[in-house]
Amino acid sequence: MKLDSVSQYVKYVSLKAENIYNYERFPLNLPVIRNFEKLRFHPNVTFIVGENGMGKSTLLEGVAVALGFNPEGGSLNFNFSNYDSHSNLHEYLRIARGPFRSEDSFFFRAESYYNVATHIEELDSEPQGGSKIVDSFGGKPLHQLSHGESFFAAFMNRFYGNGLYILDEPEAALSPLRQMSMLARIHELVNEGSQFIISTHSPIIMGYPNAKIIELTADGMKETTLEETNHYQIMKQFFEDKGRLFHHLFNEG
Secondary structure, eight states: OOOOTTTOSEEEEEEOGGGOOOOSSTTTTSHHHHTOOOEEOOSSEEEEEEOTTSSHHHHHHHHHHHTTOOTTOBOTTOOOOSSOOOOSGGGGEEEEEOSSOOSEEEEEEGGGHHHHHHHHHHHHHSOOSSOOGGGGGTSSOGGGSOHHHHHHHIIIIIOOSSEEEEEESTTTTOOHHHHHHHHHHHHHHHTTTOEEEEEOOOTTGGGOTTOEEEEEETTEEEEEOGGGSHHHHHHHHHHHHHHHHHHHHTTOO
């Protein structure tokens, strides 16, 4: 059953502005932080979108770490670090949780998923009883799959439902067809009581119906629609009149 505004796992994130004395250093100098407004999440799917450098991944990472996830990704039980490069934004974020806790959880980061796969292999190589962790990802060694297949294995096999899933650019390495298959899986999980917070550049992914889209800009953040995003407008122009777009892009004539 779908979550609603009462039963959702994470309601909103706000800024502990009273603890900030200097906005000049990263990540506090990002426009989204300088102009931060309380970010209310949709009970089912919230998208964080915007151009490169606006702070999407940094914001998503901060929310995830504040919720107890490992900065490089994985479930709440994962605790490892290959390269300590995450920001301290989580120290300045206040998370408002709902009355219920999710039964499953996962923080997916496209840029560090290789490290998660390596950690899984290392854990599975240790003597232990019970099934291997990789069995919950489809059973095949993740490093023996292509990048896209490895990503897709997590979406299709690891997510169980009744979960809180934070996904940072999950479309990376996925073909348009796979992205649509991922939407179908998201829909199944939403109907099984899951909440998603997703950072994405893909108009296909952010096209999920009835989701909330928050766009980060140089002026801060704003709620928008798919058709109003720069991503959609650029792709629409490309497919409807790519000749004219190329004319201006290449300065011909």
